[in-house]
Amino acid sequence: MPSVDVAGEFETIRRLLAPLAHPEWGRGLLDDVAVVPSRTGYDLVLTKDSIVEGVHFLPEDPMDTVARKLLRVNLSDLAAKGAEPFGYMLGCFWSDRCGWPEREAFAAGLKRDQTEFGVALLGGDTVTTPGPASFSLTMLGWVPKGRAVGRDGARPDDVVLVTGVIGDGYLGLQAAQERLSLEPERVMALVDHYRTPMPRLAFAEQIRDLATAAIDVSDGLIADLGHLAAASGVALDIDLAALPVSGPAQAWLDGRVDPQDARVRLATGGDDYEIAFTARAGDEAELRRAAERQHLRLTTIGRVVAGTGVTVRSAGDIVAIGRPGWTHG
Numbered sequence: 351m352p353s354v355d356v357a358g359e360f361e362t363i364r365r366l367l368a369p370l371a372h373p374e375w376g377r378g379l380l381d382d383v384a385v386v387p388s389r390t391g392y393d394l395v396l397t398k399d400s401i402v403e404g405v406h407f408l409p410e411d412p413m414d415t416v417a418r419k420l421l422r423v424n425l426s427d428l429a430a431k432g433a434e435p436f437g438y439m440l441g442c443f444w445s446d447r448c449g450w451p452e453r454e455a456f457a458a459g460l461k462r463d464q465t466e467f468g469v470a471l472l473g474g475d476t477v478t479t480p481g482p483a484s485f486s487l488t489m490l491g492w493v494p495k496g497r498a499v500g501r502d503g504a505r506p507d508d509v510v511l512v513t514g515v516i517g518d519g520y521l522g523l524q525a526a527q528e529r530l531s532l533e534p535e536r537v538m539a540l541v542d543h544y545r546t547p548m549p550r551l552a553f554a555e556q557i558r559d560l561a562t563a564a565i566d567v568s569d570g571l572i573a574d575l576g577h578l579a580a581a582s583g584v585a586l587d588i589d590l591a592a593l594p595v596s597g598p599a600q601a602w603l604d605g606r607v608d609p610q611d612a613r614v615r616l617a618t619g620g621d622d623y624e625i626a627f628t629a630r631a632g633d634e635a636e637l638r639r640a641a642e643r644q645h646l647r648l649t650t651i652g653r654v655v656a657g658t659g660v661t662v663r664s665a666g667d668i669v670a671i672g673r674p675g676w677t678h679g
Contacts, residue, residue, distance in 0.1 A: 359476050359477065359478075362442075362444075362453055362476050363476060366453055366454060366456075366457035367440070367457060367471060367474075367476070369457075369461075370457065370460055370461055370464060370470065370471040371470065371471045371472070371473075372384070372437055372470035372471065372472055373470075375387075375437065375470075375472055383473065384437075384439070384472035384473040386437070386472070386490070389492055391494060391495055392492040392493060392494055392495055393492070393493050393494075393495050393496065393497075393498060394490060394491075394492065395428060395431055395433040395490070395491045395492065395493050395498055396488060396489070396490055396491075397424055397427035397428060397431075397488070397489050397491075398424070398486065398487065398488040398489070399420070399423050399424050399427070399486070399487060400441075400484060400485065400486040400487075401416070401419065401420050401423070401484065401485055401486075402482055402483075402484040403445065403482035403483040403484060404482050405482075406419075407419060407545075408526055408527070409447075409482075410526075411526070411545060412455060412545075413448070413452045413453075413455040413456040413459065414455045414456065414458050414459030414462070415459060415545040415546055416456065416459070416483075416485070416545075417455075417456045417457070417458075417459030417460045417463075417485070418459045418460075418462065418463045418545070418546045419545055419546060419547065420485050420487050421438070421459075421460060421463045421464075421467070421469070421487065421489075422463065422546060422547050422548070422549050422623065423547070423549075423568065423623060424438065424487050424488075424489035425467055425469075425489060425549035425551060426547070426549040426550070426566040426568070426623040426625075427489065427566055428489055428491040428549075428551070428554070429549050429550045429551045429553065429554045429557065429566065429625060430499070430550075430557065430564045430565055430566040430625045430627070431491075431493060431498045431499050431500075431554075431557075431558075431564070432493055432497060432498060432499045432554050432555065432557045432558025432559075432561070432564075433491035433492060433493040433498065433554060433558075434491050434492050434493070434551075434554065435467060435468070435469050435489055435490070435491040435551070436468075436469060436470070436490060436491060436492060437469055437470050437471070437472040437489075437490050438469060438470075438471060438472060438487050438488060438489045438490060439471075439472055439473055439474045439487070439488040439490075440460075440471060440473075440474035440475075440476075440485070440486075440487055441474050441475050441476075441485065441486035441487070442456075442474070442475070442476040442477070442485055443477055443478075443479045443481075443483060443484045443485065443486075444476065444477070444478045444479065444483060445478075445479055445480075445481065445482055445483035446478075446480065447483065448478075448483055467549070467551065469489075472490070493558065494558070497558055498558075499557055499558060499561050499562075499563065499564045499627075500563060500564075500581070501563050501564070501565055501577060501578045501581035501582065502563060502581040502582050502583075503561075503562040503563040503582060503628070504562050504563040504578060504579070504582035504584050504586075504628040504654045505562060505582070505584065505628075505654060506584060506654050506655055506656050507630075507631060507653070507654065508562055508563075508628040508629060508630060508631065508653065508654040509628065509629055509630075509631050509634055509650050509652070509653055509654070510575070510586055510588065510626070510627075510628055510650065510651050510652040510653060510654060511626070511627055511628070511629060511634070511637065511648055511649060511650050511651065512567070512571065512594065512624055512625065512626045512627075512648075512649055512651055513550050513553060513624045513625045513641070513646060513647065513648055514548070514550065514594070514622070514624040514646070514647055515594045515595055515596040515599065515622075515624070515647065516567065516571050516593055516594060516595065516616055516617060516622050516624065517593070517595055517596075517599045517615075517616025517617070517619060517622070518539075518540055518543040518544070518596050518598070518599055518622060519543060519544055519547065519619060519620055519621025519622040519623070520615065520616055520618075520619020520620065520621060520622075521540045521544075521598065521599055521602055521616070521619075522540040522541055522542070522543045522544025522545070522621070523544050523619075523621065524540075525537045525538075525540040525541045525544065526541045526544055526545070530602065531605075532598060532601055532602060533601075536597070536598035536601055537598075539596070539597075539598050540598050540599075543596075544621060547621070547622065547623035548623070549566075549623060550623075550624065550625050550646070552644050552646070553625065553640070553641070553644065553646060556637055556640045556641075557625060557627060560629050560630075560633045560636065560637055561627040561628065561629050562627075562628045562629055562630065563578050563581070563582050563627060563628045564578075564625055564626070564627035564628075565577060565578045565625070565626055565627070566623055566624070566625055566626075567620070567622045567623060567624045567625070567626050568620060568621065568622075568623060569620045569675040570617065570618040570619055570620040570674060570675020571593075571617045571618070571622070571626060571675070572588070572617050572618050572660055572662065572671055572674040572675055573618065573620070573674040573675025574626055574675065575588065575626055575660050576659065576660045576674055576675075578626065578628070579658065579659060579660055580658070582628075582654075583658075584654050584655065584656065584657070584658075585654070585655045585656065585657030585658050585659055585660070585661065586652055586653075586654055586655070586659075586660045586661070587652050587653050587654075587655050587661050587663065588651055588652035588660060588661065588662045588663065589651055589652055589663055589664075590610065590613050590614070590617065590662050590663065590664040590669055591613075591664055591665070592649060592650065592651045592652070593613055593616060593617055593649075593651065594647055594649040594651075595616065599616060603616075610664055610669065613664075614662075614669065614671060617662070618671065618673060618674055618675050619675075620675050628654055634650065660674070
């Protein structure tokens, strides 16, 4: 489909996006396709996420962080499969507010994270739109043949673990909207997490080798664990008190009238992009040693049992969960 602004499209590609292209497979972004050679002994893993202004990022968010978040949420999906990323296809739908400086900032954000995570642009499309700015990215990665970790391998007696901390995405959105009363450095830490979450690619090998099922936490920990439980045909018993939280999140919790309700909000808020996974109980010690070597927090938050759904407990009592997480329309 032709661009609404053809001149702007080709200038954007030539000056901003072509320098990001893979030197061989991307064909300099001068073609309508990318050509990627196969890799013997590996499966190709693909994932796609889109972000829309006013839904997934704020209108006032810097465009470099918008680009970095787009890249990182897709990398998080690959990490949860135990995959190694190598390239991506990009769709840019520029709104009227996306002038040349905004496009430059977007490309600079992509360049920064391409370098950090070792990926390159393979191709895509760029158009203008009268609606809100939105962007779509398809990430490609490799995983040894037959080794991609699904959501369907959890079995009773497995343990449930999660990397990092939960709730900083939820609080980070509030911080970015100036709705939190915390010290400025805590607010900025939460905003940074919301805008540029860290995909757990360094832990992908351990996920591939030892996880029985895995999912990245995007819609909310409880909601995403529900997806994993449904795919595996099991139930998950989760300890709310074990929920790992950051220093800023703990400071926020300390000021709540109802700490249990506040923890539920952290567990259902979403936008964390950590990996929630199950593993054999006998592999827990090895997973912890690997996480310690990477200075990565790893927390056991529950266990897999027979049945269906996710049960959340606090001090042994079942906690009622209204909305388990974000629901896409």
